[in-house]
Amino acid sequence: MSKKVLIIGLDCAAPELVFEKFLDELPNIKKMTNHGVFGKLKSCIPPITIPAWMVMMTSRDPGTLGLYGFRHKKSYSYDVWIASSRNIKHKTIWDIISEKGLKSCVVGVPPSYPPKPVNGCLVSCFITPDATKDYTYPPELKKELEEQFGEYIFDVEFRTEKRDEVLEKTYEMTKQHFEVIKYLIKEKDWNFFTFVEIGLDRIHHSFWKFFDKKHPKHVPNNKYENVVKEYYKYLDQRIGEILNIIDDNTIVLLVSDHGAKGMKGAFCINQWLMREGYLKLKTEPERGARIEESQIDWSKTRAWGWGGYYARIFINVEGREPQGTVIPEDYEKVLDELIEKIKNIKGENGEKFDNKVYNPEDIYEELNGDYPDLIVYLDDLYWRSAGTVGYDTLYLPENDTGPDDAVHSEYGVFILYDPTKKSGSELQNLNILDVAPTVLSIMEVPIPKEMLGKAITW
Numbered sequence: 001m002s003k004k005v006l007i008i009g010l011d012c013a014a015p016e017l018v019f020e021k022f023l024d025e026l027p028n029i030k031k032m033t034n035h036g037v038f039g040k041l042k043s044c045i046p047p048i049t050i051p052a053w054m055v056m057m058t059s060r061d062p063g064t065l066g067l068y069g070f071r072h073k074k075s076y077s078y079d080v081w082i083a084s085s086r087n088i089k090h091k092t093i094w095d096i097i098s099e100k101g102l103k104s105c106v107v108g109v110p111p112s113y114p115p116k117p118v119n120g121c122l123v124s125c126f127i128t129p130d131a132t133k134d135y136t137y138p139p140e141l142k143k144e145l146e147e148q149f150g151e152y153i154f155d156v157e158f159r160t161e162k163r164d165e166v167l168e169k170t171y172e173m174t175k176q177h178f179e180v181i182k183y184l185i186k187e188k189d190w191n192f193f194t195f196v197e198i199g200l201d202r203i204h205h206s207f208w209k210f211f212d213k214k215h216p217k218h219v220p221n222n223k224y225e226n227v228v229k230e231y232y233k234y235l236d237q238r239i240g241e242i243l244n245i246i247d248d249n250t251i252v253l254l255v256s257d258h259g260a261k262g263m264k265g266a267f268c269i270n271q272w273l274m275r276e277g278y279l280k281l282k283t284e285p286e287r288g289a290r291i292e293e294s295q296i297d298w299s300k301t302r303a304w305g306w307g308g309y310y311a312r313i314f315i316n317v318e319g320r321e322p323q324g325t326v327i328p329e330d331y332e333k334v335l336d337e338l339i340e341k342i343k344n345i346k347g348e349n350g351e352k353f354d355n356k357v358y359n360p361e362d363i364y365e366e367l368n369g370d371y372p373d374l375i376v377y378l379d380d381l382y383w384r385s386a387g388t389v390g391y392d393t394l395y396l397p398e399n400d401t402g403p404d405d406a407v408h409s410e411y412g413v414f415i416l417y418d419p420t421k422k423s424g425s426e427l428q429n430l431n432i433l434d435v436a437p438t439v440l441s442i443m444e445v446p447i448p449k450e451m452l453g454k455a456i457t458w
């Protein structure tokens with residue numbers, strides 16, 4: 001009988017915390033590392049929740065999936081669309097194994113709203129608008145879960161100063177999610193079970209500065225100092241309960257889509273583009289105005305950007321954008337000039353930034369969907385990109401879209417727990433693309449040749 005696989009997905013789990021700082025206080029996770037293999041898991045470019053989880057579940061890169069974040073530019077217009085499950089056109093692990101008649105249980109894997117049919121059951125993810133919507137497959141599963149666990153909680157509002165509330169609601173959500181997961185593990189028929197808990201990402205973003213002594217805004221002996229560690233310990237206990245109810249024929253993976261680190265500040269990318277003469281507004285914006293709501297003078301604009309953990313830069317190309325100004329013959333020249341200038345962006349006091357600038361054409365296997373012209377990491381992601389305008393500085397100490405203390409880092413975690421194995425060892429060079437082929441090889445299902453990763457052996 002082929003083995004079963006269970007994936008415990010902890011959004012944003014950081015290897016420095018899981019494998020080093022907190023490991024001795026996480027007995028169940030420590031046990032997992034002692035029976036199998038583990039290591040840092042290199043995320044995709046960009047290391048963002050959407051697309052990273054689907055990169056993991058399909059072993060295709062963001063370019064192939066045509067997914068570069070939550071928001072995308074609608075073709076080459078100036079409008080925006082938001083990612084949903086409808087944008088996933090490539091086969092996930094659960095699609096592939098269903099062709100062999102194998103069953104799956106999928107809970108909270110972004111983006112999985114609206115719910116699509118699976119051979120098994122599915123509960124959609126944190127992008128679900130609210131619990132009045134249909135969020136399960138089969139549809140009647142919603143009632144079955146609500147009767148026992150109450151109204152399903154998809155997410156918590158976390159970019160707020162009401163931190164006690166964030167904490168209380170995150171615990172409430174996580175507790176419910178683990179109850180639902182244990183119920184589904186026990187009651188449903190599955191060969192592959194995968195879930196993603198978003199609570200850890202919310203806790204990192206809300207509470208990172210309170211424990212990280214190197215964070216620019218850390219205050220010693222504050223009341224939230226142990227929040228992050230306590231939450232990891234809570235997750236560890238819940239993971240222990242899961243390990244107790246699975247059999248020895250099940251391989252358990254614990255993974256994250258990216259890591260986290262302290263945010264140093266937000267760099268005003270559009271403000272910078274204005275200073276450099278690429279972007280022109282018709283009217284003086286108010287402080288913190290969103291670029292989408294500002295009066296952009298497209299006839300004098302050559303490039304503009306979006307904020308987020310990374311910056312997306314768009315060139316305003318004649319014949320491509322509705323009011324393009326850069327003639328196609330000059331596109332490469334403008335791009336190269338921008339790349340050079342962005343690489344040289346420095347800190348407020350002239351300190352060196354480790355900026356990374358990617359041209360999507362160079363980094364992906366295929367290039368689908370609405371990709372930006374450039375993908376930019378400011379100071380290796382330590383600085384967020386602020387898309388808002390109206391500042392007299394390029395450097396904001398705070399995030400421009402609400403309180404946030406953490407940014408994403410390129411490496412997440414990977415643990416493969418084989419209950420029958422007597423020892424654990426650390427692996428190097430693990431990649432998020434390797435997860436799906438690894439799962440398929442454990443389940444003895446052929447790995448489609450289009451998958452970009454390779455099965456991990458242990």
Ligand SMILES: [Zn+2]
Nearest residue numbers: 011012049257
């Ligand atoms: Zn994430």
